[in-house]
Amino acid sequence: MAQNLKDLAGRLPAGPRGMGTALKLLLGAGAVAYGVRESVFTVEGGHRAIFFNRIGGVQQDTILAEGLHFSGCCANFQQHTNCCFPKGQENLSLSVVVGRSRQKNAWIPWFQYPIIYDIRARPRKISSPTGSKDLQMVNISLRVLSRPNAQELPSMYQRLGLDYEERVLPSIVNEVLKSVVAKFNASQLITQRAQVSLLIRRELTERAKDFSLILDDVAITELSFSREYTAAVEAKQVAQQEAQRAQFLVEKAKQEQRQKI
Numbered sequence: 001m002a003q004n005l006k007d008l009a010g011r012l013p014a015g016p017r018g019m020g021t022a023l024k025l026l027l028g029a030g031a032v033a034y035g036v037r038e039s040v041f042t043v044e045g046g047h048r049a050i051f052f053n054r055i056g057g058v059q060q061d062t063i064l065a066e067g068l069h070f071s072g073c074c075a076n077f078q079q080h081t082n083c084c085f086p087k088g089q090e091n092l093s094l095s096v097v098v099g100r101s102r103q104k105n106a107w108i109p110w111f112q113y114p115i116i117y118d119i120r121a122r123p124r125k126i127s128s129p130t131g132s133k134d135l136q137m138v139n140i141s142l143r144v145l146s147r148p149n150a151q152e153l154p155s156m157y158q159r160l161g162l163d164y165e166e167r168v169l170p171s172i173v174n175e176v177l178k179s180v181v182a183k184f185n186a187s188q189l190i191t192q193r194a195q196v197s198l199l200i201r202r203e204l205t206e207r208a209k210d211f212s213l214i215l216d217d218v219a220i221t222e223l224s225f226s227r228e229y230t231a232a233v234e235a236k237q238v239a240q241q242e243a244q245r246a247q248f249l250v251e252k253a254k255q256e257q258r259q260k261i
Contacts, residue, residue, distance in 0.1 A: 042068050046120040050153050053112050060154045064114065115157060121147040121216045124165065126173045136186040136229050140177055141222035142200070144169060144215060152212040160211065168211045176204045186225060193220065 043049045049064040127141040148156055148164065160167050180200050181189065189196055201218040208215050224230075 040068065040070055041114055043114075043116060046118060047116050048119050048150050048153055049114040049116045050157060051112050052115055052157075055111075058115075058154045058158055059112075063150065063153055069114070115162070117148055117150075117153050117157075117162070119147055119150045119153075121145045122165075124169060125221065126170055127222070128174045128177045130174075130178045130181045132181055132184060132186045132189060134185045137226040138181055138186065138189060139222070139224045140181065140220065142173060142177070143217075143219050143221045144173065144204070145217040146208065146213050146215050149212045149214050156212040164211065164213070168208070168213060172207045172211070173204065176200060176207055179203065186229060189223060193223070196220070 041049075043064055043066045045066050047066055049069075051059040051062050051064075053059055122145070124144050124146065125141060126144060127139065129137060129139050132138050146165070146169065156164060177200065180196065180203060183199075184192065184196060197218075197220050200220070201215070204218055205215045
């Protein structure tokens, strides 16, 4: 790019005294600005970056912490600010590393480029209709607070890309919900809700680890049943209330009869 600008400046016709020099300086400054822009990038707070090499693919041993990064910043690790890190050392951002051997993870603009991940926990609500142990349809919704495992970003990118949430969360949530809900009757889902929630969280957390995801929280936000089952439950409750009322009236009549005697 810089060479093309110089060639263009050389082919321009000569103008008034100093005009050609000023134009060449302007083009040179533009080339420098372009080079700086292509050689610098920022990893925002709560983010991490990995490198993609156009020949070798994703670099497995490099994860960049938040901050400003320059091309070739890792060419010399000794007595320089550390801005590229082998996996497992991401928390060394902006610290001074002295006496360490040179790491071969410097990058070259265009030939290599960063891929930035947001590693902050994000909430997502997922609903799934499933069946209980007594074959009742249950509509259950979960709020899942998830984030990618910063230690495994290179392998995550190779397997899932950047849209990992859409690829993974709905499928594993449906899988775990169907597995857990099928172990309980419809009435138990209500009376043992805390136990159901704990079991869902435990199994979902373990399943998410297979895809380099960390779940900070899993909570049941909605639990409802089919109209038929709801109507049957309400009718049963009404019948129980009527039976209790009838029993109360019988006991009251007996008490009044005793008082008369």
